[in-house]
Amino acid sequence: MDDDAATIRGAMDGDPDAFRILVERYSRSVFRLAYRLTRSRQDADDIVQEAFLRAYRNLHAFDGRSSFGTWLYRIAANSAFDMMRSAQRHPTEELGERDVPSPVAKEPATQIGIRAAVESAMKLLSGNERTAFVLRHFEGMSIDEISEVLGIEPNAVKNTIFRAVRKLREVLAPLVRPA
Amino acid sequence: MTHLTEQQRVLARYCEPLGSELASHLASCEECRTAMDDLGRTLDSIDDPGPELPADYEEVLWNRLRWKLANRRRTRDRWLATAAALVLLSIGVLAGRLFQSSRNVETAQAPGSARPTHTSPQATLATAAVTGQVERTERLLVEVSNLDSGTGDLRHETRAAERLLATNRVYRAVARDAGATELAALLEDIEPILIELAHGGSDLDASELEVLQQRIESRQLLFKLRVFSSSLRAESDSERLRPRSTQL
């Protein structure tokens, strides 16, 4: 977004209103990403805050090679990934309670069925698998960008995405089959 | 005729275009096309909107962030102001000491003449502040030098570097202005390392970490820091032993 350049300059000069604009512009999509990664409303809230604070602190390091959004998503994904990794390392410290998405009554039953299935299928994935899949499928990040977030080789990212898709398909394919 | 494997289909969808041979197989093979369409339908069905957010989500978030950002700025400003004041005092002390010792060499002191001191309690505190900064930097660089490239998590070091960097900048500028060239040069040497750690921090990969470790070693930074901190410690020890007669 072209508007971002001027807004970022303002924020770097210490204009709080400029940073507020960035928060307003991006917070919902950062939340969505964080939720997809952690499956927890509370953790997603924490990650959104952490991502914006980190972004603010590191604005000077934003070089405009990617869009501001991509840069911010990468920060958020890193925070989420750190959180998942440390939860795996300390399994007794449970992450916030997993949320069930709000039921959407207007939608047809099959759609609700698929959504619930997606919800449980996503929980079957490991932290790496979920992060790689979400960043590729929903955020359209490149394999190289994902490799940076996860700190693994691009080939390992490809394998991770493959494993994620296989797990997801096992749960989802029976629901989708009839074309 | 070999059909596409499941992995090739997934990679084709998400990672890389099919090679020409596989692509022409796919174009002519009904079975593979059906499998590919099945996969596509399943993946297209994956929608994951998450919980609905309240209408005032952005506003609530901003109010929380604003408070944290302001708090952060206030703390940092206060700390920088204090640090600057301490450093000014401290540089004054160090410069005075240096000047004093060179005069002592030139003119042998008359017996019994008390060595004039520049030690007020504040100045002693100030020397301790610079000593603390130098010692903390030394500890951080030792930690970084000993890191195994597979460790990965540098968050602790990043935060330490952020804190040290802010004061390092102040100390360096003041030291330069006060003519304490040795201290200024040392702090100048250290600054790029702190910047790299503070900004690249937890995202540093193994090869970047290695470069950083080599730079610490090649510039003999640990050695210089050790020499400086031990001379500062000697300085403040002799301060403590000296009779508190003529105070500034």
Ligand SMILES: [Zn+2]
């Ligand atoms: Zn085939």
